[in-house]
Amino acid sequence: MKSLSKYIASLILILTYSKEVSGGNFQKGIDAYRKGHNSIAIREWEPLARQGHANAQYNLGVMYDKGHGVPRNKVTAIKWYKRAAEQGVTLAQYNLGVIYEKGAGVRQNYKVAVEWYTSAAQNGNANAQNNLGIMYMRGLGVPRNYKTVAKWLKRAAEQGKASAQYNLGSMYDKGMGVPQNKKAAVKWYKRAAEQGVAVAQFKLGLMHKRGQGTPKTLALAHMWWNIARKKGYTDAAINMKEIEKIMSPSQLEKAQTLALECLAKNYKGC
Numbered sequence: 001m002k003s004l005s006k007y008i009a010s011l012i013l014i015l016t017y018s019k020e021v022s023g024g025n026f027q028k029g030i031d032a033y034r035k036g037h038n039s040i041a042i043r044e045w046e047p048l049a050r051q052g053h054a055n056a057q058y059n060l061g062v063m064y065d066k067g068h069g070v071p072r073n074k075v076t077a078i079k080w081y082k083r084a085a086e087q088g089v090t091l092a093q094y095n096l097g098v099i100y101e102k103g104a105g106v107r108q109n110y111k112v113a114v115e116w117y118t119s120a121a122q123n124g125n126a127n128a129q130n131n132l133g134i135m136y137m138r139g140l141g142v143p144r145n146y147k148t149v150a151k152w153l154k155r156a157a158e159q160g161k162a163s164a165q166y167n168l169g170s171m172y173d174k175g176m177g178v179p180q181n182k183k184a185a186v187k188w189y190k191r192a193a194e195q196g197v198a199v200a201q202f203k204l205g206l207m208h209k210r211g212q213g214t215p216k217t218l219a220l221a222h223m224w225w226n227i228a229r230k231k232g233y234t235d236a237a238i239n240m241k242e243i244e245k246i247m248s249p250s251q252l253e254k255a256q257t258l259a260l261e262c263l264a265k266n267y268k269g270c
Helices: 023-034 038-050 054-066 074-086 090-102 110-122 126-138 146-158 162-174 182-193 198-210 218-230 234-244 249-264
Strands: none
Touching (some): 023 054, 054 074, 054 090, 090 110, 090 126, 110 126, 126 146, 162 198, 182 198, 218 234, 218 249
């Protein structure tokens, strides 16, 4: 099964007040960072990080990862991510999963990546849940297990992760790890399509053309293919031309109107 996946590390700082250790100094670091004074932020956070302040440790990891206020240093970033992750900072756990999966600054290790993804996923991180599902789908660091894939993708999809929504729709479409359910496939394809995922828009067109999980509606099939075509999805353009051969002028006019309305609504409620 072709899947959508994204493995980008989270380089977002924790910019909320914390009472751990010396919360005031942590806030000074936040204030400095917001003003663009990165070196001052690091000066405030580093002593706290050394004292065990988990959020300061994570923030230092991000600063070294991005090279903000210090020379970029992946090894040092990983050191601080690990200290934060071991204290339960979910974003640090997720970042370590990405780092070990990609072998960025460390030797690639899928098993360790799965361990960190699992920690972050269990703490509710949608990106980690999605990536963990993909690891089980591809058999990377763990035996391939489609039921486990579906479990984690569903959790990510329910939090709005677009790639997970598309992948979950595809699993229901094919009956992989879940009972085949075309109606559920349409539901998840549509949620991903509403977030602009072109392949989900293309698949929705197929479902409307075939009447699978939804009433057969040529105008809606044409609409979704037209929208996917505008995003550069070549197969959608091919299918759109083919379906036009069997559509009446009124159906074609309706489809074109629907596409314009859907684009104006940014794909929502189409």
